[in-house]
Amino acid sequence: MLTLTQNVLTEDSPAIHVPTYNPTDLTAGIAHIGVGNFHRAHQAYYTNKFLNLSNQSDWGIRGIGITASGKEMATKFASQDSLYTLTEYQPDGASTVSVVGAIIDYVAASDDLEKAIDYLADPAIRIVSLTITEGGYNTDDQGNFLLDTPSIAHDLAHPDQPITAFGYVTEALARRRERGSGPFTILSCDNLQHNGDVAKNAFLSFAQARDPELAHWIAERVTFPNSMVDRITPSVDELDRERLNAESGIDDSIPVYCEEFTDWVIENNFCAGRPDWELAGVTFVEDVAPYEALKLRFLNASHSMLAYPAFLAGYRTVHEAMGDTLFSSYISVFINHVVSPLVTPPDSVDLADYKAKLLGRLSNAAVSDQLSRLCFDGASKLPAFLLPTLSELAQQNKPTHCLAFLMAAYGHYLQSEADDQGNSYSVNEPFLQKSDWLKINDHDVLAFLDCTPFAAAKLRDIPHFAATYKLYRKQIAIYGIAFSLRQTMCTFWEAI
Numbered sequence: 001m002l003t004l005t006q007n008v009l010t011e012d013s014p015a016i017h018v019p020t021y022n023p024t025d026l027t028a029g030i031a032h033i034g035v036g037n038f039h040r041a042h043q044a045y046y047t048n049k050f051l052n053l054s055n056q057s058d059w060g061i062r063g064i065g066i067t068a069s070g071k072e073m074a075t076k077f078a079s080q081d082s083l084y085t086l087t088e089y090q091p092d093g094a095s096t097v098s099v100v101g102a103i104i105d106y107v108a109a110s111d112d113l114e115k116a117i118d119y120l121a122d123p124a125i126r127i128v129s130l131t132i133t134e135g136g137y138n139t140d141d142q143g144n145f146l147l148d149t150p151s152i153a154h155d156l157a158h159p160d161q162p163i164t165a166f167g168y169v170t171e172a173l174a175r176r177r178e179r180g181s182g183p184f185t186i187l188s189c190d191n192l193q194h195n196g197d198v199a200k201n202a203f204l205s206f207a208q209a210r211d212p213e214l215a216h217w218i219a220e221r222v223t224f225p226n227s228m229v230d231r232i233t234p235s236v237d238e239l240d241r242e243r244l245n246a247e248s249g250i251d252d253s254i255p256v257y258c259e260e261f262t263d264w265v266i267e268n269n270f271c272a273g274r275p276d277w278e279l280a281g282v283t284f285v286e287d288v289a290p291y292e293a294l295k296l297r298f299l300n301a302s303h304s305m306l307a308y309p310a311f312l313a314g315y316r317t318v319h320e321a322m323g324d325t326l327f328s329s330y331i332s333v334f335i336n337h338v339v340s341p342l343v344t345p346p347d348s349v350d351l352a353d354y355k356a357k358l359l360g361r362l363s364n365a366a367v368s369d370q371l372s373r374l375c376f377d378g379a380s381k382l383p384a385f386l387l388p389t390l391s392e393l394a395q396q397n398k399p400t401h402c403l404a405f406l407m408a409a410y411g412h413y414l415q416s417e418a419d420d421q422g423n424s425y426s427v428n429e430p431f432l433q434k435s436d437w438l439k440i441n442d443h444d445v446l447a448f449l450d451c452t453p454f455a456a457a458k459l460r461d462i463p464h465f466a467a468t469y470k471l472y473r474k475q476i477a478i479y480g481i482a483f484s485l486r487q488t489m490c491t492f493w494e495a496i
Contacts (some may be wrong), residue, residue: 023101
């Protein structure tokens with residue numbers, strides 16, 4: 001098995017796509033905070049493809065890790081010359097393996113805080129991109145930035161010793177302003193509607209609390225384009241790593257795999273320039289909102305609609321759940337009869353084709369996406385992915401049974417300790433508060449609807465919703481998830 005270093009790029013292996021550029025010749029024009037699997041399968045993938053198709057060498061990516069896992073990731077990147085393999089799976093199981101060289105290095109802030117800030121403050125950096133998760137923008141259910149969060153309070157009190165993305169980026173911008181080296185674009189790549197607007201609100205709120213003059217400079221000079229990102233990218237455990245390396249013949253400590261499908265739509269609003277990403281298939285538009293709505297309310301919503309019920313039924317991967325006609329019919333009903341009437345697609349999108357491809361993507365056995373990954377942090381995902389649909393259904397007096405069932409499944413998932421097959425599991429909800437857990441475990445299941453992520457939606461006040469939700473909670477607890485889902489589907493068809 002080949003060791004993944006620069007030497008691999010000279011190996012004669014037609015089965016592996018290697019960069020046509022020399023990664024050692026690259027300089028950084030992008031700094032990315034949050035170099036997880038999705039970034040490496042998506043933004044770094046597009047940058048790698050762009051570099052292959054252009055003669056530009058000044059758009060390499062510097063990775064910056066600000067979490068506890070950053071030190072381990074930095075060690076792994078350094079051991080293999082910042083290279084990694086990306087395997088893309090088609091629906092029929094065929095795969096394509098590429099060595100990606102777009103990330104030129106990676107620094108763990110826990111190892112060298114000043115180096116991480118210097119990377120961001122470097123005048124050559126023209127874009128700082130982010131994948132810090134939906135819940136990472138530190139806002140309440142009204143969209144207000146939370147200044148009293150302990151980590152934020154720390155960064156405001158110690159601006160030269162940040163621990164959050166807001167502290168790092170704002171300190172770097174402060175240094176660039178002082179040195180006259182100009183701003184950079186802040187590009188959110190997280191699954192949030194109007195993610196650029198959310199990022200702008202968060203960073204400006206933080207900067208205003210730190211230094212109003214700096215906040216004014218940022219507001220005048222820095223741009224925050226909205227973007228839509230789309231590619232199913234599972235997590236990678238040790239068994240996945242061994243399988244991927246056996247397929248590629250390369251010993252990679254950090255391989256990534258994903259579906260073949262990918263999409264990236266960005267508002268063309270970059271204050272300091274950008275790569276010609278359109279060469280790699282990126283779409284630049286004036287308004288990304290129609291693309292955001294399509295992706296968030298179809299793909300992301302379908303993921304959440306499926307994740308909790310299927311997990312409770314005992315399934316552990318998306319394609320296995322989709323192989324069960326009960327669950328595949330449920331998702332088909334959701335996208336065709338619940339969401340479709342509410343969403344106007346962009347003119348360039350054939351909605352029927354989009355939905356057919358979506359069902360195929362969810363059924364892709366080669367990708368084998370984990371339901372546990374989709375269950376993670378529902379408190380951040382459900383308000384963004386599902387509450388807009390629920391709100392519109394209520395406004396139009398349309399049946400809300402499917403959403404009531406999902407909320408019941410989610411509430412049961414949080415409160416239970418085992419699925420319907422008796423398998424125990426752990427819940428990972430980093431943004432739920434202590435007060436929320438008191439409501440989740442209240443003997444009155446309706447208290448769950450008042451949890452922080454859902455409070456602004458006033459779910460109790462939606463006609464028939466609370467009663468239907470309460471009924472489904474009882475059914476799930478007594479008869480199991482499959483019985484309740486069948487009842488939901490029957491009731492939904494009667495209602496329409």
